[in-house]
Amino acid sequence: MPPMGIRLSPLGIGVFCLLGLGVLYHLYTGSLSGRLAAFLLGERAPAAPLAPLPPVDLRELLAVSLLAAVRGGEEVKRVRESNALNEKAKGKTREGAKELMTQGDEQSNRKMYNLIRSAFPELQINTEEHLDPDDQESISWDRNIPDQIIKLIPQPQEASAESITIWIDPLDATQEYTENLRQYVTTMVCVAVDGKPVVGVIHKPFSGYTAWGMVNGGSNVKARASYSKTPRLIVSRSHKGKVKEVAQLAFGNGTAIIVAGGAGYKVLSLLDVTDDKQEQADVYMHTTYIKKWDICAGNALLHALGGHMTTLRGEEIIYTGSDGNDGGILASIGMDHSALALKLRDKLPDLKSLDK
Incomplete structure (x- = not known):
């Protein structure tokens, strides 16, 4: 007699398939066989987690920030001296x-953007002006830290790459720039x-003066020896x-008020700056909306020297998220900053009404 074949009913075939899938699921949940089962089932294995970025030495960031501010300043000066401003309104x-x-x-x-981006491509950079993606170029940097920085900050000052945000203001005081009031431009x-400002660089293109500072590190500029009792x-x-x-x-009505252009210029007015075009003041105050790239560098520089920059209410300004600050500016050094903020709050409880 011919050998008998095994014949499965449709129900038997269904049971067999279910058993097979059960075996594959068991393999899939196993630590070593899961990848094989996932392949057989047409699924992709979970991607391996990305390796954390290496920490960044803030001294290197200070060095490239110094170079970027100077290189940007060269462009600012070149365009102004060529009288080819091509000015246009970008809004109100x-x-x-x-x-x-x-x-x-x-x-x-x-x-400025391309230099910093080439040196630290992994970091977040916020800049005032839009940069066309096709206009980006790779600019080499030798990663040299100048001696003036090494002397004041001999040891690496590291921060995680994920925690860093860079703010660029390529030309502060554009209105004054168009009026050829060069002393205000930075x-x-x-x-x-x-979100806390720790490195600040302010460069004056038309005099060549540069001020920089790092919180808990040092600065190439100092606070003045004395400040007025009546600010x-x-x-x-x-x-x-x-x-x-x-x-x-x-x-008080007798308060002396100096009118000037540029947030960078105003911060420098509070310091001992060796620039004969720089006026001196005791307090910098601003009551309207202002962008964070206008004030971040000055905030870091003042903080590095023991000064303060806050909202008018005395609140710290956080440099993440939104690019604007609604709370006004109160900046000082060598004075009781808390007392200044308290006086403003006492006299002007509704400070929100000032931004008009």
Whole structure:
């Protein structure tokens, strides 16, 4: 007799398939066989976690920030001296004034951003001007830390790459730049760690003066030896808001008020700066909305020297998330900053109404 074949009913075939899938599932859940089962089932194994980025020496970031501010300043100066500003309006401020952009802004931004991006491609960079993706270039940097930094900060100061945000202002005081008020113009770079400003560079392209500082590290500039008991306030000439009224109401009608352009210039006015074009003040105050790339470098520089920059209410400004600060600015060094903020709060309980 011919051998008998095994014949499965449709029900038997279904049971066999279920048993087979059960075996594959068992293999899939096993630590070593899971990948094989996943392959047979057409599934992809979970991707291996990305390796953490190596820590960054903040001294290197300070060095490349210094170089970027100077290189950007060279572009700012070149465009101004060629008188090819090509100025245009890029929008309006909250007060309704035209917000200008020039060829100097664009060329400085291009140089500063590409230099820092080439040196630290893994870091987040926030910059004032838009950069066309096709306009990016690789700019080499030799990773040399200048002796002036090594002397003050001999040991590495490390921070995780994920915690760092860089803020670039390629041309501060654009309005004054177009009016050829060169003394107010600066280029600035700031490094924030976990939202706190720790490295600040402010460069004046037309005098060549550069101030820099690192919190808990050092600075190439100092606070002045003395400050006035009745503070001399420095305020904006192009974004005034109600700052004069606020100053006189809080500190008295006899308060001396200096009107100037550029947030970087105003911060330098609080310090012992060896630049004959730089005015001196005791307090920098601003009552309207301001972008964080305008103030981050000055905030870091003041903090490195024991000074303060806060909102008008005395609150710390966090340099992550939104690129704007709604709370106004109160900056000082060598004075009782808390007392200044308290006086403002006492005299002006509704500080939100000032941003108009």
